[in-house]
Amino acid sequence: MKDIYQILKELNIEYIDHKHPPVFTCEEAEKLRNNIEGAASKNLFLRNRKGNKHYLVVLTADKTLDLKQLEKDIGESKLGFASEERLQKYLGCGKGSVSVFGLISDQNKEVQVFIDEDLWKSDRLHYHPPGDNASTLELSQKDLQKFLDWCGNEVEFIKI
Secondary structure, eight states: OOOOOHHHHTTOOOOOEOOOOOOOSHHHHHHHGOOOOOEEEEEEEOOOOSSSSSSEEEETTTTTOOHHHHHHHTTSSSEOOOHHHHHHHHSSSSSSSOOGGGGGOOTTOEEEEEEETTGGGGEEEEEOOOOOOOEEEEEHHHHHHHHHHHHOOOEEEEOO
16 A cells, blocks of 8 residues: 555655544544644545445534435435445555545545545545554645645545
């Protein structure tokens, strides 16, 4: 797997690396957020019924995703959560550590990304490094956009 820290360095992306005990849910992460500036996010990895399309949905941590509404919004049917095997294959991580930074593992750019418009209004954002839920990288929204451009995956901003 590629090293997210090396990629961020090569892209001249500034970040703050916050170390903490491992967290597996947004509720656990919220308890440790005292010194992390910006919007907390929830990252959900979904697949369609046929299993031939994969989606990373990034929304504010306090929102609940309505899968039926998302299906309508993106013209897809029967969305469900991807298996642990798919998480590993496409994002190089397991449950509890899904992150937009996992896109570095998607060599064929098969994962489409949907980002909540409300999340994108924040100047500071934070995500786990791939597969590491004992660290949170805080960076600017502008630098996250730079990272997403580098990844080359299709990204769409939607209202959730």
